[in-house]
Amino acid sequence: MSAFTTSQPSKTSGQFHSMKGSAMExxxxxTGATEWQRAGKEEHAAGETEYKAAQAKNYAEGTADRFGGKKDSIIGAVTGDKSQQMEGNARNEKGSAQQEMNKNI
Structure with missing residues (x-):
């Protein structure tokens, strides 16, 4: 990661730094200020990297939710626990939505 990011990548922070870097550049x-051009390019690149890292992290979390939800749904169906089955289905749907929002990795 870059000096601009926190310990966890953030799509919002990544977009901010990407746009800020483009503006600086x-x-x-x-103005012909080469230092601003260089710093802007660096910040833009760091922002893009952070955005993509957050996107990949969120996609992976969605995958984990889908598989965990599917497992809970199946166990609930086999054991007759409708509550567990419904919670598993909801977790699976949440994971699918999260993957869809972050699939352009």
Whole structure:
């Protein structure tokens, strides 16, 4: 990760740093300030990296929820525990939605 990120990657933080870096680079391009251009490129790249890391992390969490939910749903169906089966189905759906929102990795 970069110096801009926290211990956990964040899509919001990644987008912020990507946009901020692009703006800094633009100012550097307009003014000829090479330090701003360089710093802007670096911050933009760091933001993009953080965004992609958060996206991958969220996709993996969705996968874990899908499999865990499927397991709970099956166990609930086999044992006749409708509550466990419904909770498993809900967790599976949550995982599917999370994967869908983060699938462009």
């Amino acid at each position: 633009g100012v550097g391009n307009m």
